[in-house]
Amino acid sequence: MRSIISKWVGMVVIAAVVVFLSVSLGSAQEIKGPIKIIVPYPAGGGSDVLARLIADKLKDSLSQTVIVENKPGAGGRIGTEYAKGQPADGSSMLFVNPALFVVSPMVYSKLSYDPDKDFNPLSQINTYEFVLSVPGSSSIKDVKGLMEWMKKNPKQANYGSPAAGSLPHFFGLMISKYAGVEMVHAPYSGSAPLVTALIGAQIPMAVDVFDTHIQHHPDKIRILATAGASRKHPDIPTFKELGYKDIEGVGWNGIVVPSKTPKPVIDKLNQAVVKAIKMPDVTQKIQQMGSDVTGTTAEEFGNILKHDREKWGPIIKASGFKAD
């Protein structure tokens, strides 16, 4: 409650400045001191909830004020650009995901930040797996059945994803390559309308993240396979077990810091963040969101970024997808 009040007081002050003074005074100097986690998405979303869970624990372990600052807009790019100009002294961290650090650099000809030059990795927080699902009313019961059906009905081989240019979009293309059928991609505006269309069998199959589909499995939506390294649900096989060795699709959330942040500071923050997410109550909440806690070192997170770019790069290039 206190943070809400202080946020409101802050907003009133800033708004008053904007209204009564000139607009050019709006971007005054940032005050050093409190640590802020910049979330480039609106309050209340998945990243925001996660960041607030972590901020709450960091307060105690670092004995500092830790605030979450929402800078939403342009799919996270506004907040990311904002974060790169923040002081590199450990007082600012940025919440990121593959869309911002893996896909965007490949699909934008002009991007206002460089993930490698402007930022240093701090830690990967959690991972979430992709799933391939069909409507509950569908006659298709497993991945093999789906592949056969697509061969027989190539004109109907359409799949939905939560957004154009999202990792699930490219994950669908990965499956398409394996199946040897040209699957047509139908993007939706988010998971909710996609799930609605899938339940109503408006689309024969969909690719999305695990937790948006599992709540409807197996009655209204049938998840055919999950795309992680091991089973996420006892009754649902992974693509790997089914023999599709290279079909793997995992998204994640992570924290980065502005690039000039000194190494000792990064290490200290990394320890505090990893400690926070491994606390039982935090871990439990993250698992409730359908994802798995990782909490890597800064180096490991750097390697994950490199690995993901090598893995998705060829698929994204082959798709010809361009965002601007």
Added chain:
Amino acid sequence: MELVSNLALGFQTAISPLNLFYCFLGVLIGTLIGVLPGIGPVQTIAILLPATFALPPVTALIMLAGIYYGAQYGGSTTSILVNVPGEASSVVTCMDGYQMALQGRAGAALTIAALGSFFAGCFATLLLAVLAIPLSELAFKFGPAEYFSLMVFGLIGSIVFASGSVIKAVGMVVLGLILGMVGTDITSGTQRFSFGIPELADGLGFVPLAMGLFGISEIIKSLERREKREVLKSKIMGFWMSKKEIKAAAPAVVRGTLTGSLLGILPGGGVILASFISYMLEKKISRDPQSFGKGNIRGVASPESANNAASQTCFVPLLTLGIPSNVILAMMAGAMIIHGIQPGPRVISSNPSLFWGVIVSMWVGNLMLVILNLPLIGIWVKLLSVPYRLLYPAILLFCCIGIYSVNNNTFDIGLTALFGLLGYTFAKLECEPAPLILGFVLGPMMEENLRRGMLLSRGDPSIFFTRPLSLAFLLMALAMLIVIALPAIRRKREDAFREEGEKS
């Protein structure tokens, strides 16, 4: 029986102390802004939207809904007492309500407005509860073709129902469609008309657009006219109606409720249309049409019931199909999305306590309004004398705070100012901004579904005509076009709106 258990769940949610409090706050604010001419529920909800972030979603929605139907109550008070419609939907109430007040029957007019609204509110709550589940089942049958055709129907509806010139309404819809194009295209993921400005990558914000076009422009407009408000001097006496009045008003309330409920469900409809149509209907079936406009109680009872019924039933398409049928509902949809709830058929199953809680809260809120309205009339009348020079700067300040806090970005404040000027220009040109807003909201959805439909059919446009539901919507849209094109009907429509315009 399921209905009973659902309503029980709703009651459980709605009468928790927190929700009761915010429901009360909502209807109180609603009545307040309803009484004050110039500030309507659209601006108020836009301003208060960010303030609800800290609340649980169900509480936030209960409060916002309360503002909406509360405003319908408050609007009638100003219409009857001052002959200035507090709300656009209360325009019709002025005709007979003020006449009744001049004849010393203000008390009776206020009473029938409140009781009629309460009856309509009760009926609409029940209707909402009964219709919601079957309609949301139907919603799963809605594919891209059906959605596209429904949007076409809705957009044409917004033209037909707009007051004033048809050409201007068409122009405003098209302008709305164009503004809706700005931002990232859902189908291709590519940016359009954003000119490299990252703030435009998500499209023009709905809050800056709505607040600028309605709120800021209204304030500018008010500044150029002199304050001229004459509060009724004579005493408001006798809150009770005579037997004869009750006998005349009761069937009118029922007819108004039915008309309003029906028109509320239609896309593009809503409260203004409901009150207007019900008044025309009442006049048409009356044996003594000459007495309308001279203080006939039925002329108050029917439209007041209709606008309240419609303000509740228009939640049906939003909560079941995810389609907002008017500007305020579009705002409510925005509020739901901000709280992480995608409006659509899954709301009932995934958030049952939210869904039923909001529905039942409407009934609870209506009860509060009756209790609130009758004894507080004296205070409302006093409020009408607060000078605008104090009121407007305060509103402007709250607008700025509200807009900034949506994205924590000053860009949006500049955008709002720009749309405020545009809105003022529209007012000078006598162009109604409501069709623009509907075009802005429905346009991108229409494009998205058209292209998705074409993708899924692999480029075969026949899906829009071969699926029966889709075909039905297209035929209805066509019928509406024909109706508006027929010269005789067009003339009548223009006469009717002119009559309405003269009174306001």
